Amino acid sequence: MALPYELLIGLRYTRAKRRNHFISFISLISMLGIALGVAALIVVLSVMNGFQKELRTRILGVASHIQITGINGELENWPALAAQAMQHPEVRAAAPFVQSQAMFAVDGGVKGALLRGILPDQEDQVADFRRAIRSGSLDDLRPGEFGVVLGAELARSLRVFTGDKVTLIVPQGTVTPAGVVPRLKSFRVVGIFEVGMYEYDSGLALIHLADAQRLVQMEDRVSGVRLKVDDLFSAPRIVRELAPRINADAYLSDWTRSHANFFRAVQIEKTMMFIILSLIVAVAAFNLVSTLVMAVTDKQADIAILRTLGARPRSIMAVFVIQGALVGCIGLALGVIGGVALALNIDVVVPAIERLFGVQFLSKEVYYISDLPSDLQWGDVWGVTLIAFVLALLATLYPSWRAARVNPAEALRYE
Known part of the structure; x- marks a missing residue:
């Protein structure tokens, strides 16, 4: 079964080595930014869940x-x-x-x-x-x-x-x-x-x-x-x-x-951390806007040729939506894999960092919970994944709409 040409061209633009290396660099930064933001959000939510579970266990061990x-x-x-x-x-x-x-x-x-x-x-x-x-x-x-x-x-x-x-x-x-x-x-x-x-x-x-x-x-x-x-x-x-x-x-x-006030405060803190770190993912996702705008400018001649061959504006828009969504999905996949791996092994990673740099993040003399707990909940992972994907998809709309409005005659005038 033949794939739609919009998908094929979008994949080709993503794989191709661009003549403008700056665009490739910005694409890589956008991808890594999304990955880092998603991973940070998953790890922080897992640690917050771990603290909440640890405190609940200790309190209910007595109460x-x-x-x-x-x-x-x-x-x-x-x-x-x-x-x-x-x-x-x-x-x-x-x-x-x-x-x-x-x-x-x-x-x-x-x-x-x-x-x-x-x-x-x-x-x-x-x-x-x-x-x-x-x-x-x-x-x-x-x-x-x-x-x-x-x-x-x-x-x-x-x-x-x-x-x-x-x-x-x-x-x-x-x-x-x-x-x-x-x-x-x-x-x-x-x-x-x-x-x-x-x-x-x-x-x-x-x-x-x-x-x-x-x-x-x-x-x-x-x-x-x-x-x-x-x-x-x-x-x-x-x-x-x-x-x-x-x-x-x-x-x-x-x-x-x-203990209503205590657990309500922990839940509010978790919600605020989720909102703040979601802004990091949003900033990384909207870096795709600049990447795709530059890609549209670089590919104006290609867009004009496609239009003269009969491609409709919505098809041109689909090409760049696919290109931006693919960059976002790759960054999202890397972030989810890295975040889940770190959240599941934080009890090994943090002590290793403490030994390497000779520091202790949670001193026993100050904190009653001296180990960094982690409780990975897959509901949080799917929620973060969905939010990051929607933000990445939204970031592709304006550049794609701009590509669909390219005038073939103007684009080919100086070619």
């Missing part, structure tokens, strides 16, 4: 997908409430907790923290504290032994290590003739965890649920129940479905509410 808390701060008969929640097919696990503000005192130093009472075996099913343990063990939290697991920054500020004693002070005081006296209890540090989020590493302490109930005088009540679901992005929908099933005066919230 819960869904949390059920009592309206007055207490829940009675929590096993029945957890059983009601577990009847939902997408709820994977449930764990009770007791939460209170507290202060730790060691050798005259005092540090405030959030105290959370947990059942270690059940907590493992809704959080990843065990993976974050740096010393000691979560299993050493036993009822009646008054052990505590501290965040790494909290332990560092108190200057304590595993095995040391700390004094815990809670606001639920004891009434005496002299007034309300805060409750004090000596705890032994049985573990230290580090999740990589300063908010939790510097202000969270874990004790056994029974010890927490005894300390804050809750008897067999709890502050709430934490739930883990199959798909964390379905948490808002699951909360709406759970609300009618829960037979208690309780407040249901999901992770998107408790």
Whole structure:
């Protein structure tokens, strides 16, 4: 089957070695510009996705997908409430907790923290504290032994290590003739965890649920129940479905509410980076305009001959659209291949650059995420590809329209 002559001529113009080497140079620059812009956009979006995923993993390793808390701060008969929640097919696990503000005192130093009472075996099913343990063990939290697991920054500020004693002070005081006296209890540090989020590493302490109930005088009540679901992005929908099933005066919230501002800020930053880097691709794509304008000027005699042989203006326009689109597609293909390859191997490339130049981009002393994460999402790749292709195609319209308006008589007058 014969190909249209517009396609053949457009391919020939692209392959041919031009008499004007400057046009060839500008074409190469346009091609490389598109490739560089597309690759940069894919890599940056992958890194932003990686940071978002890493932060979400660390936050949800401590926080819960869904949390059920009592309206007055207490829940009675929590096993029945957890059983009601577990009847939902997408709820994977449930764990009770007791939460209170507290202060730790060691050798005259005092540090405030959030105290959370947990059942270690059940907590493992809704959080990843065990993976974050740096010393000691979560299993050493036993009822009646008054052990505590501290965040790494909290332990560092108190200057304590595993095995040391700390004094815990809670606001639920004891009434005496002299007034309300805060409750004090000596705890032994049985573990230290580090999740990589300063908010939790510097202000969270874990004790056994029974010890927490005894300390804050809750008897067999709890502050709430934490739930883990199959798909964390379905948490808002699951909360709406759970609300009618829960037979208690309780407040249901999901992770998107408790950290809404944080994740919204990350998403806005990703969107702005996408827009800014898309402008780089746009600048590179519109370099094709100057390339094709010069090519049209260089090929005016050829255009005139084609017109005298019967070629219609739209056929002349198609020739230069094909030529410009081919240059853009080659640059686009190179950018996609390079961007995907770099995004998939950024954990190898960045350390190699750091070793080569003796620098460290994300210092452990400053950043809690010291490695550059990458999460390549093919939806982003296809989106970038489509935008770059449309921009390249738009850049060919004006030069092609100008070529279609060439007057054969004027073009051949001085030939």
